[in-house]
Amino acid sequence: MTKSRMIATWAAATAILVATAAGAGSAVAAPTRVTGTITVSAAASLTDVFPIIAQAFMKKYPGTVVRFNFGGSSALVEQINAGAPVDVLATASESTMWKAVNAGHAGVPLLFAKNTMAIAMPPGNPKGITRLSDLAKPGVQVAVCAVQVPCGAAARDLLKLANVSVKPVTLELDVRAVLGKVMADEVDAGIVYVTDVRAAGNKVTSVAIPPANNVTTTYPIATVVGAPNVDAARAFVAYVRYTPSAQGILRAYGFAKPW
Secondary structure (H helix, E strand, O other): OOHHHHHHHHHHHHHHHHHHHOOOOOOOOOOOOOOEEEEEEEEHHHOOHHHHHHHHHHHHOOOEEEEEEEEOHHHHHHHHHOOOOOOEEEOOOHHHHHHHHHOOOEOOOEEEEEEEEEEEEOOOOOOOOOOHHHHHOOOOOEEEEOOOOHHHHHHHHHHHHHOOOOOOOEEEOOHHHHHHHHHOOOOOEEEEEHHHHHHHHHHOEEEEOOHHHOOEEEEEEEEEOOOOOHHHHHHHHHHHHHOHHHHHHHHHOOOEOOO
16 A cells, blocks of 8 residues: 555544434434435345434425435445445445445444344244354354454354354355345354344344453444435435434434444
């Protein structure tokens, strides 16, 4: 990395830390009157919560419409870097977001949520899984995300921390695909986010992982450079990060504060 690139990266990272350190009630420069449609590309783990936040946003800003493109964070970044007409990007890890920032396709991100991992099993837990080490038992079929997406990197780090070696039978491109395999009883267990277990309700059985043995991932959100509706995009980013309404909805869906 060149010296100038290192300075630019340090400056941007400093901006994130300053923004993150601010309280949830802090204000940012966001347009007070916005209209029109925005497209938000968001991590699959935000599938349930973001539409609820969008409803509150559209109520606050009459005349706005929020459309979503949910998927694996890495794929979303690839789409934006390829020129997809997106207004806002929200990923499930900071490292993934930086691939868009460093490519010049996303502005300085704001951290808005944090998530941890859990083990999901089909109802009834046929294999009797009670801990991470059970995933390494012979005959236990495990689904995880591919390592290039945040849920896969988190699963890798989780298993490494626990010193557990697992050979997954499938590597999925986003966490909802893993959850779907579990709910369809196609695998014995899947490593997903705690928010996915919560969203699935009685469609899965789950095992909580103690905080000392768990890993976390932090979610950033940013306006896409060249956003078709930049004013509404900035307003949505500010709404998600700073308003008690959006942050309260995130807490209700199991997401933790990132600060």
